[in-house]
Amino acid sequence: MGKNILITGGAGRLARYVAEELKGDNNVTLFDLVTPDSTPTPWETDCKFVLGSLTDLGDCMRAITLSQAEVIIHLGAITHTTDQQPGKKMIQRRPEDTTMQVNVMGTYYLMDAARRIGTVKKVIFASSYYALGLGGRLSGAPYQVDYLPIDEDHPMRPEDTYALSKVLGEEIIEAYCRAYGFKAVAFRLMGVVYPFREFETNVPVPPNPDFKGGPVRTTWQYSDCRDIAYACRLAMEKDLENDFEPFYIVTDSTYPNDTKEVVEKSLPDLKEMAKNIKEGEGLITDAKLRKMLGYKPRHSWR
Numbered sequence: 001m002g003k004n005i006l007i008t009g010g011a012g013r014l015a016r017y018v019a020e021e022l023k024g025d026n027n028v029t030l031f032d033l034v035t036p037d038s039t040p041t042p043w044e045t046d047c048k049f050v051l052g053s054l055t056d057l058g059d060c061m062r063a064i065t066l067s068q069a070e071v072i073i074h075l076g077a078i079t080h081t082t083d084q085q086p087g088k089k090m091i092q093r094r095p096e097d098t099t100m101q102v103n104v105m106g107t108y109y110l111m112d113a114a115r116r117i118g119t120v121k122k123v124i125f126a127s128s129y130y131a132l133g134l135g136g137r138l139s140g141a142p143y144q145v146d147y148l149p150i151d152e153d154h155p156m157r158p159e160d161t162y163a164l165s166k167v168l169g170e171e172i173i174e175a176y177c178r179a180y181g182f183k184a185v186a187f188r189l190m191g192v193v194y195p196f197r198e199f200e201t202n203v204p205v206p207p208n209p210d211f212k213g214g215p216v217r218t219t220w221q222y223s224d225c226r227d228i229a230y231a232c233r234l235a236m237e238k239d240l241e242n243d244f245e246p247f248y249i250v251t252d253s254t255y256p257n258d259t260k261e262v263v264e265k266s267l268p269d270l271k272e273m274a275k276n277i278k279e280g281e282g283l284i285t286d287a288k289l290r291k292m293l294g295y296k297p298r299h300s301w302r
């Protein structure tokens, strides 16, 4: 029946919806450091579950062997920075190098386990729009936008370790595709919205009293977890020409106005560039995903 799929970060919030989308017609196995019923947002599942760490090659090999995975959906990660950053007070809950260990070395161990075992043909990776460098602006310098709308060809200029770990994660997977013939896609997710969490839709025009040139932290766009889960299905089922393809994935923006109008009010320095944004498009475009995989978001608030 269907494909054997291994989902890393299998106890996490996104895994819950990806598993739900795929388990009806595939064999889904979850792999995580913790069980789904012991997470901050506990949930139950009848999927096979493998307990272990991405940072242990043996655990990764065990998870792939037990699932006989043909597809890996790699969601497991530390979803923030764990290192002390200049000027920021942070309670240190984990060793400072945890983000880099899990996200970078964990991706390396997973891909290395995959090439050793040999069942895996396709990898779907949860990257982030933070990889652009929009998130942690450690330098304090404004984010540099080269053109609008931002697409997959726009330079990525990460500063903080979370963003850097996503860029390196993509690089590792692409290198393994090149070397060992895997096919892979990286979905650069916007902030993910879940049905169990209330969602603020009525952001008028983003307030920006401290405008210093270029968007800071956010483009006021989001990805609904159910749209991401559906995109995983499309990526699994469609064959792409290139071994590795990155895609931005957007459900919608959070403002009711046209993006050009928002830019004019909140990001006036980008007004000229914004002329290229089409109706209904945000600052980041997922036109490539729509064109190549036939993606159409189903969970807009509009």
Ligand SMILES: NC(=O)c1ccc[n+]([C@@H]2O[C@H](COP(=O)([O-])OP(=O)(O)OC[C@H]3O[C@@H](n4cnc5c(N)ncnc54)[C@H](O)[C@@H]3O)[C@@H](O)[C@H]2O)c1
Pocket (backbone or CB within 6 Å): 008, 009, 010, 011, 012, 013, 014, 015, 031, 032, 033, 034, 039, 052, 053, 054, 055, 074, 075, 076, 077, 078, 079, 102, 106, 126, 127, 128, 129, 189, 190, 191, 192, 193
């Ligand atoms: N939530 C967002 O807004 C957002 C935005 C962009 C990208 N992403 C990416 O999407 C993916 C899923 O995010 P989520 O919202 O489900 O986060 P989540 O924290 O709910 O899930 C991540 C899971 O990874 C697991 N994990 C951490 N370290 C591990 C290790 N060493 N070995 C095995 N598993 C480990 C955690 O236990 C957790 O269950 C992540 O890669 C994240 O970086 C999320």
